[in-house]
Amino acid sequence: TTARHRALDRIRRDRNLEAKKATLKFLAEPFEEPDRDFDDEIEDDRLCLIFTCCHPALALEARVALTLRALGGLTTPEIARAFLVPEPTMAQRLVRAKRKIRDAGIPYKVPAGHVLPERVDGVLKVLYLIFNEGYLSASGDVAQRSDLQLEAIHLTRVLVELMPDEPEVLGLLALMLFHHARRDARTGSDGSLVLLEDQDRSLWRRDEIDEAEGVLARALRLKRSGPNQIQAAIASLHATATAPEDTDWKQIEALYGALESLWPTPVVRLNRAVAVAMAEGPEAGLEMIATVADELDGYHLMHAARADLLRRLERWSEAARAYETALGLTANETERSFLEARLVEVKDNDA
Structure with a gap:
């Protein structure tokens, strides 16, 4: 303009x-x-x-x-x-x-x-x-580093001040705020990792979610869509669901489809596959994961997602092998503890 x-x-x-x-x-x-x-x-x-x-x-x-x-x-x-x-x-x-x-x-x-x-x-x-290194550390003995998350949010706020009409800058700030709002619920009292569906939503910071909603609305008014805004919209759907069963997975799946059209990466497709699994069932999700399995063979979260869907289908031995592969690919001790617990669970069921 x-x-x-x-x-x-x-x-x-x-x-x-x-x-x-x-x-x-x-x-x-x-x-x-x-x-x-x-x-x-x-x-x-x-x-x-x-x-x-x-x-x-x-x-x-x-x-x-x-x-x-x-x-x-x-x-x-x-x-x-x-x-x-x-x-x-x-x-x-x-x-x-x-x-x-x-x-x-x-x-x-x-x-x-x-x-x-x-x-x-x-x-x-x-x-x-x-931010992402703070949100889920690649290694070490803690799941998240709040100091790095706050630093990234601070720097993004600086960029928003300097470039207030750049919608993707606003979109990134909104995305960070949505994720950071859940920090207290993402780990248990013993430091263990808690998945989104199992989190105590009363611990989510509503003030940060409200701010994120306002920042996202401001970005969308500029009418120049981009990957950060779409990811923030997905995070918004998670943040505004009062219970896991209220999550609009169909809309999330559609947004991941839009994201994939802008940003056609195997990781985006993996995330879309998880949304498909939640909307249409684990089998549909596994079929989509299979399309990127070779490209993401060294990515522990692909194997972890696949293991979870196999677990939901009670395909215990296959789930165990997938959890074992995921364990071999991650150095974060908190993630390893979570995966080890799931591995014990599926092995017990298999026995």
């Missing part, structure tokens, strides 16, 4: 000197102390910094680390602990990333209009990865 282009022109106009100064400062600073005082920074520089940290020329792990360090204000030891790597390794990762920015001449600026949508998508991918 004309207004959007004017806003972007305003962001870029007359900032060359400030951008150069900020670039030199960013590259020269050793990151000794966290700085979370965003209010003292001009919006233009914050936006430039986001796009610099998330530049596609940098390795994905470097983008995540730089974003948490420069924008999130986390210390190097905090980031190292978050991703379970030694502190010297993380320090070197940050040093190499900053050197790459300098040596490759990565510009400290908002991308031009014709590449902006693609670059925004890249930023959102980094923020989503940070």
Whole structure:
């Protein structure tokens, strides 16, 4: 729109000197102390910094680390602990990333209009990865890391402030809020994983769900649909169901179909298969999972989903083999405990 282009022109106009100064400062600073005082920074520089940290020329792990360090204000030891790597390794990762920015001449600026949508998508991918690592840690002995979830939400709020008319930015914030609202119900008192259908919904944070609904509505009013908005709409259907049996699985299945048309990945198809299973029965879900089983053979959640559907069909020995495969592919101790309990259950039934 004309207004959007004017806003972007305003962001870029007359900032060359400030951008150069900020670039030199960013590259020269050793990151000794966290700085979370965003209010003292001009919006233009914050936006430039986001796009610099998330530049596609940098390795994905470097983008995540730089974003948490420069924008999130986390210390190097905090980031190292978050991703379970030694502190010297993380320090070197940050040093190499900053050197790459300098040596490759990565510009400290908002991308031009014709590449902006693609670059925004890249930023959102980094923020989503940070949130997702907090939502379900890939390894370690806890199911979720609230600190990483909050950091991702904080950074996404910053991006919403700077780009208030980007519907996919709003969609990602809504998606994060819907998921984060369920944090207290996702683990039991002993730290064990609790599936969505078994969660105590009275523990869900209604204030965050209400905020997420408002953010999603704001995104949808902009009438430029995208994957984050569709995923947020799916999360909304889960969040507003008063009981598991009230979940509108037909609508969720339809939304996953729409998501797959925009984002045709095997993981999306797996999620759609689970929705199909809930709407039409486990057999239908298994048939759809079979279409991506080869592509997702190294993905533990595919085997876990398949095992669950086989369990529902009382095909105990097949379910046991699928649970065993899933166990061999995950390093998260909380997930492993859940899968081991299910494995014992199906083996007992098989006996």
